[in-house]
Amino acid sequence: MAIAIERSRVSARRRNRYRARRWIGHALTYLGLAAALFFFLGPFFWIVTTSLKGNEDFFAYPPAWIPTPPSLAHYAALFTRSSGARYFTNSMVISSLSMLAALAVSLPTAYSIARWRFGGGFLSVLLLVLRMLPAIALIIPIYIMYKMFGLTNSYLGLVIIYTVVYIPFAVWLMVGFIRDFPIEIEEAAMIDGCSRLRALVQVVVPIIAPGLAVVALFAFIATWNEFLFAVVLTGIETKTMMVLVTSFTSGGTDAFYGEASASVVLGVLPAFAIAFILQRYLVKGLALGGTKG
Amino acid sequence: MQIGAFALKRKQWEPFAFASPSLVLIALVIVFPLVYAFYLSLQNFDLSVGPEYEYVGGKNYVEAVFQDQRFLGSVWNTAIIIAPSLAIELLLGLGLALLLGRVIRGRPIITALLAIPAMVSPVMGGMAWRMLFGVKYGAINNLGRQLGILDVYFDWFGSSFISIVAVVLVEIWHNTPFMMLVLLAGLQSIPQELYDSAKVDGATAWQSFWSITLPLLKFTMAVGVMIRLIDLTKLFGLIFILTFGGPGGATETVAFNTYLVGFKDFRMSYASALSYVIVGGVLVLTLAFLWVQRLREARAG
Numbered sequence: 001m002a003i004a005i006e007r008s009r010v011s012a013r014r015r016n017r018y019r020a021r022r023w024i025g026h027a028l029t030y031l032g033l034a035a036a037l038f039f040f041l042g043p044f045f046w047i048v049t050t051s052l053k054g055n056e057d058f059f060a061y062p063p064a065w066i067p068t069p070p071s072l073a074h075y076a077a078l079f080t081r082s083s084g085a086r087y088f089t090n091s092m093v094i095s096s097l098s099m100l101a102a103l104a105v106s107l108p109t110a111y112s113i114a115r116w117r118f119g120g121g122f123l124s125v126l127l128l129v130l131r132m133l134p135a136i137a138l139i140i141p142i143y144i145m146y147k148m149f150g151l152t153n154s155y156l157g158l159v160i161i162y163t164v165v166y167i168p169f170a171v172w173l174m175v176g177f178i179r180d181f182p183i184e185i186e187e188a189a190m191i192d193g194c195s196r197l198r199a200l201v202q203v204v205v206p207i208i209a210p211g212l213a214v215v216a217l218f219a220f221i222a223t224w225n226e227f228l229f230a231v232v233l234t235g236i237e238t239k240t241m242m243v244l245v246t247s248f249t250s251g252g253t254d255a256f257y258g259e260a261s262a263s264v265v266l267g268v269l270p271a272f273a274i275a276f277i278l279q280r281y282l283v284k285g286l287a288l289g290g291t292k293g
Numbered sequence: 294m295q296i297g298a299f300a301l302k303r304k305q306w307e308p309f310a311f312a313s314p315s316l317v318l319i320a321l322v323i324v325f326p327l328v329y330a331f332y333l334s335l336q337n338f339d340l341s342v343g344p345e346y347e348y349v350g351g352k353n354y355v356e357a358v359f360q361d362q363r364f365l366g367s368v369w370n371t372a373i374i375i376a377p378s379l380a381i382e383l384l385l386g387l388g389l390a391l392l393l394g395r396v397i398r399g400r401p402i403i404t405a406l407l408a409i410p411a412m413v414s415p416v417m418g419g420m421a422w423r424m425l426f427g428v429k430y431g432a433i434n435n436l437g438r439q440l441g442i443l444d445v446y447f448d449w450f451g452s453s454f455i456s457i458v459a460v461v462l463v464e465i466w467h468n469t470p471f472m473m474l475v476l477l478a479g480l481q482s483i484p485q486e487l488y489d490s491a492k493v494d495g496a497t498a499w500q501s502f503w504s505i506t507l508p509l510l511k512f513t514m515a516v517g518v519m520i521r522l523i524d525l526t527k528l529f530g531l532i533f534i535l536t537f538g539g540p541g542g543a544t545e546t547v548a549f550n551t552y553l554v555g556f557k558d559f560r561m562s563y564a565s566a567l568s569y570v571i572v573g574g575v576l577v578l579t580l581a582f583l584w585v586q587r588l589r590e591a592r593a594g
C-alpha cells in the first residue's frame with residue numbers, strides 16, 4: 001500500500017517535471033519566433049508608421065513610434081509632387097501585361113514538353129541555365145538593340161523582356177501541372193472532334209486554372225520587383241515603382257522621408273498579398289522564379 | 294498508308310508548333326542578344342567616344358581578367374559579401390525551420406509572415422533599411438539613443454567595414470526566409486517514425502538531431518545554398534539603393550561594377566566582356582548545382 005502511494009507520487013513528480021520542461025520548451029520556441037518576427041517585420045512596421053506621420057511627429061524627439069493622429073499627407077504628396085499615381089499605374093500595367101503574355105506563350109510550350117517530351121533533357125537543362133543567367137549579361141545588348149528600334153521608354157519594350165525572361169520559370173512550373181492532368185480526358189475530347197489546341201484551351205486550362213493562377217501571381221510579383229531592366233530601359237513617362245523609389249536617394253534621403261516611406265509601402269503591397277495567397281507554393285516559386293538581383 | 298503517313302507528319306510537326314512561340318521569343322530576346330554581346334565584347338565600342346568601333350580580339354577579356362583592378366576588386370567584394378551572408382542565412386534559416394517545426398498552433402500564419410521579406414523586391418527592402426539606417430531620422434540611431442546605446446548620430450555607411458556589415462545584414466534579412474522555407478520543406482519530408490524509434494532506443498533530442506535530422510537534411514541544405522550562391526552573384530538592386538557601391542567602391546559587386554562600366558562610362562564592349570566573365574562564373578556554379586541535384590536524386594531514388 002505504502003509502496004504504491006510512493007510510486008504514484010514519484011511518477012506525478014516526474015510528470016510535473018516533464019510538463020514544466022515541455023512548457024519551457026514551448027515558451028522558448030515562441031520567444032525565438034517572436035524575436036524573428038520582430039527582425040523580419042520590424043522594418044515594415046516602421047516604414048508604415050513613418051509614412052503615416054504628420055510633420056510634428058516626424059521631427060519629434062524622443063521619436064514618436066506611433067503616429068497620433070495618422071496623416072495621409074505623405075501619400076498625397078507622393079501622388080501629386082512625385083507623380084506616384086502614374087508610376088504605380090505603370091508598374092500595374094507592365095506587370096499585368098507581362099504576366100498575361102508569359103502565360104499565353106508558356107502554356108503551349110509546357111504542354112508540348114509534358115505530353116510529347118519535346119526537347120527531351122536538353123530543353124530542361126537549357127531552361128535551367130536560362131533561369132540562372134544573370135540579367136546583367138542581357139542588359140547591354142538589349143539596351144543597344146532597344147535604342148535602335150526605339151523601344152526604350154516604352155511599355156512594349158519592358159513587357160517583351162519581362163515576358164521572355166519569365167518563360168523558363170513559367171514553363172517549368174506548368175509542365176508539372178499538366179503532367180498531373182489525366183491524358184484520358186483530353187483524348188476523349190479529341191475523339192469527339194476537338195483539335196489539340198481546342199482541347200488544351202477548353203478542357204485542360206479550366207481544370208489546371210488554379211495552377212496557372214499560381215504561375216501568374218509569381219510572374220506578376222517577379223515583374224513588379226524587377227529593377228535592372230527597369231532602371232536602364234525606362235524614361236520619365238514609363239518609370240516603375242522600383243525606379244521611383246531610387247529617386248528619393250539622390251539629393252539626400254532625409255528631405256523626403258515621408259514620401260519615400262509611402263512609396264515603399266505601395267511598392268511592397270503586392271508582395272504582402274501574394275505571400276499570403278501563395279503560402280504553399282513559396283518554396284518552388286522563390287527557388288525558380290523571381291528575377292533576383 | 295496515306296493517312297498513316299499524314300498522321301506521322303502531323304505528329305512530328307505539332308510538338309514543335311506548340312513550343313515554337315516561346316522558342317522563337319527566347320531565340321530573339323535572349324540567345325541573339327547574348328551572341329550580339331559576345332560580338333560586341335570583341336570590339337572597342339565606347340559610346341563616350343563615338344558610334345564607330347573596330348575589332349580588337351580578346352583585348353577586353355585580357356584587361357578584365359588580368360589588369361582591371363576595379364573589376365578584380367569587385368569580385369573580391371562580392372565574395373566578401375557572399376560568404377558571411379550564406380553562412381548566416383543557412384544557420385539562421387535552419388534555426389527558424391527547426392523552431393517552426395515545433396510549433397503546433399498557427400504554423401502556416403507564422404511561416405507566411407516570416408516569408409514576406411523574401412517576396413519583397415531588393416530595392417524596396419533596401420530602401421526600407423536605408424531609411425532605418427538614416428543618420429538623423431533613422432529608427433536605429435533614434436532607438437539606440439533612446440536606449441542609451443549610442444551617444445552620437447552614427448553614419449552607418451561612413452566606413453567600408455561597417456558598410457559591408459550593413460549590406461550583409463540587409464541581405465540576411467532579405468533572404469533568410471527563403472532558406473527557412475526550403476529547410477522547413479526538407480524537415481517535413483523526414484519520416485516521423487525515425488524520430489519515434491530513436492526515442493524508443495533512448496536517444497536524446499540532441500542525438501537524434503545530430504544523427505537523423507542533419508544527415509537527411511544535408512542535400513536540401515546544399516541545394517538551398519547553391520541557389521542562394523547563384524542569386525547572390527547577381528547582387529545589384531540592394532547595392533544600388535543602399536550604398537551605390539560606396540564608400541570608395543568597398544561594396545561594389547560584379548553586377549554593379551558592370552552596370553557602372555556600361556551605363557556611366559558607356560564602355561559597351563568592355564561591359565559586355567565583363568558580363569561574359571560573370572556568365573562564365575555563374576555557368577560553373579550552375580553546373581555544380583546540377584551535379585548536386587543529380588547526386589541528391591541518386592541518393593533518393
